[in-house]
Amino acid sequence: MKKNIHIILAALAFSIILWGSVSLSNDYYATFNFPLRLINSLKNYTTSTHLPEDISVRVKGKGWKLIALSLGSESDYIITPKKEPGRQTVYLSNYLVDNQWLSSGLEVINISPDTLSFLLEKVISKKIKVVPDLNMKFRSGYGLATKVEIKPETTTVFGPVSEIRNMEYVHTKNISLDNLDDKTFKLVGLEDLPGVSYQDSKVSVYLNVQKIVDKNVENIDVNVLDVPKDRTVVLLPNKISINIRGGINIIAKLNKDSFKSFVNYRDVVLDTLGSIVPIIILPANTKLIYSKPDRLRYVIKKYN
Numbered sequence: 001m002k003k004n005i006h007i008i009l010a011a012l013a014f015s016i017i018l019w020g021s022v023s024l025s026n027d028y029y030a031t032f033n034f035p036l037r038l039i040n041s042l043k044n045y046t047t048s049t050h051l052p053e054d055i056s057v058r059v060k061g062k063g064w065k066l067i068a069l070s071l072g073s074e075s076d077y078i079i080t081p082k083k084e085p086g087r088q089t090v091y092l093s094n095y096l097v098d099n100q101w102l103s104s105g106l107e108v109i110n111i112s113p114d115t116l117s118f119l120l121e122k123v124i125s126k127k128i129k130v131v132p133d134l135n136m137k138f139r140s141g142y143g144l145a146t147k148v149e150i151k152p153e154t155t156t157v158f159g160p161v162s163e164i165r166n167m168e169y170v171h172t173k174n175i176s177l178d179n180l181d182d183k184t185f186k187l188v189g190l191e192d193l194p195g196v197s198y199q200d201s202k203v204s205v206y207l208n209v210q211k212i213v214d215k216n217v218e219n220i221d222v223n224v225l226d227v228p229k230d231r232t233v234v235l236l237p238n239k240i241s242i243n244i245r246g247g248i249n250i251i252a253k254l255n256k257d258s259f260k261s262f263v264n265y266r267d268v269v270l271d272t273l274g275s276i277v278p279i280i281i282l283p284a285n286t287k288l289i290y291s292k293p294d295r296l297r298y299v300i301k302k303y304n
Contacts, residue, residue, distance in 0.1 A: 029109070030066045031058045034102070037076040042083045042120060046195035048160040049118035055092060061106040075101050081120065089117045121160035121195075128157045129169045130190070132205050139181035145210035145247025146285045150203050159196035172203060180209045210247030214289060215254065217242050222278045222296065223262045233268055236297040240278060246286040258283050268298055 033054045055077055079095045081088050092111045096103040130150050171191045184207040190198050218241040224233040260281040275295040
């Protein structure tokens with residue numbers, strides 16, 4: 001029996017091959033998805049219409065042919081519109097002759113969608129601001145110390161007139177960043193829009209992440225501006241203390257000379273409460289938490 005095992009295995013393999021050969025010679029139905037590609041040969045025109053990425057094709061054919069199609073390299077279903085601008089409607093079944101890799105030896109039962117409608121428009125260009133699409137989560141106690149930097153800040157956009165004419169900015173692709181606690185640099189592409197291309201395919205996004213801290217600054221002088229020559233305004237008090245917040249590397253460099261505070265004489269004259277809120281000029285990338293006192297009393301003296 002052991003001597004005949006190889007004969008049995010050979011007979012079994014032959015039977016399987018014979019069965020498979022007979023089975024694959026029969027007709028079967030199958031449905032495939034193929035990428036859709038529109039080839040526009042009209043110079044300086046494009047489409048802004050959202051077209052489906054794939055089409056669904058139901059076919060009938062010999063089993064071996066269907067297997068070859070499913071195992072073969074992915075092929076695009078190509079359609080070529082007329083060389084004329086404006087609205088066009090195409091029937092995908094009319095392009096089987098241009099996609100013989102699909103129609104050769106197979107019967108196409110249906111294509112879904114079976115019809116496409118799109119608009120061919122003239123291509124224009126425009127320089128547009130780039131806006132980052134960010135989802136940021138910071139480690140506790142950290143945050144942005146300065147505004148997000150993008151280089152280049154603008155890019156030239158090429159696309160259909162209806163899309164570009166009213167476009168004020170273009171977004172980057174979405175960036176999701178978690179647990180940020182240090183300076184971060186990312187190279188990111190711009191959003192995909194139908195028929196749109198960019199002079200700069202990618203931009204640099206820089207995030208100046210620092211530990212966020214508070215700092216008290218005391219004895220800041222408050223000046224009175226535009227006082228007439230025959231008058232004097234005495235503020236009570238004439239100095240304030242403030243609490244500010246910002247990135248640790250920015251806050252550490254600041255002292256009271258980094259801040260300016262004043263009131264306008266006109267605002268003093270128009271005041272009806274007997275005290276006035278001082279105006280405080282902060283350095284860039286800092287935030288005022290509070291000032292003390294928040295209002296100043298005053299005395300106006302007039303000279304004869």
